[in-house]
Amino acid sequence: MIRFENVGLRYGMGPEVLRDLTFSIEPHSFQFLTGPSGAGKTSLLRLLFLSLKPTRGLVSVFGREVTGLAPDEVAAIRRRIGIVFQDFRLLDHLTTYENVALPLRVMGREEASYRIEVTELLRWVGLGERASALPQTLSGGEKQRAAIARALIARPDLLLADEPTGNVDPTLARRLLKLFAELHKSGTSVVIATHDLALMDQFDATRFVLAGGRLHVYD
Incomplete structure (x- = not known):
């Protein structure tokens, strides 16, 4: 469903905030994305949503290499992705x-x-x-x-969520997680960015850990 090969990202002329990212997201999969504040989790979600373009490397989404896609083709891909931003929008x-x-x-x-x-x-x-x-x-x-x-x-075929339980009480957080789990069971791939270790411990899911601009994958 998603494939990154040696992807790097920098803003302007600054240093790379993400570098040498190589990983894939399979259909019907569930992943947590974690790491310290400022590690680049939101930037990675934006790359996945195609609202950012990588500085280098290859990004393929739903079998399409995204470099050079026309705006209407990008819009069609993004309609297959659900995203929860921290600023709600x-x-x-x-x-x-x-x-x-x-x-x-x-x-x-x-x-x-x-x-x-x-x-x-x-x-x-x-x-x-x-x-x-x-x-x-x-x-x-x-x-x-x-x-x-x-x-x-x-x-959606892919759900991206940036700290989706950060502003709710524990009871509602569990209800929302149940909703994510049901969506996953119905076939949606899920990526949840979170700092909440207790939340992650409730699921047997792959963990993507961002640190120092690099991604480490733990199955």
Whole structure:
């Protein structure tokens, strides 16, 4: 599904923040991405989402080498990827329901075909009573859950999540992890960036550890 070969990344003329990354992500797999603050976890997720281009090396996503892809081809690939950013990126003029439903609208689906799906997912993440609320009225934890629901609603081929349980209590964190696990069982590959060792210990999953700009893989 994903293949990196000798990938390096630098910002501007600075030193490489990621270097010599060689790894693959298989279909239907589950990975944790961890490492100290500033190790480059968010940068690696952005490379996986194609919102950053590598400085060097080869990146292949869904069998396509990404260098030289046209913008519409990149957009088509990104529609197969769900992502939860740390800054949530909810649209302020849309309600919680509308934010979560947005990927389905972009796919051209009529609301009647997805209304029940969106409503049930909002209920599952504890936002059933906040469906009509605008993002500026949501707490940080509520925004986090809305962003997670939006990433999950289209059942992507690949889910990328940057500290997805960082703003929620332990009980809700376990519910969200159960949701990620169910999505994985249905065929989605999952990559979760986290510092939470207790969280990682709940899953028998591959661990990608970033340190010193390099990636170490532990199965």
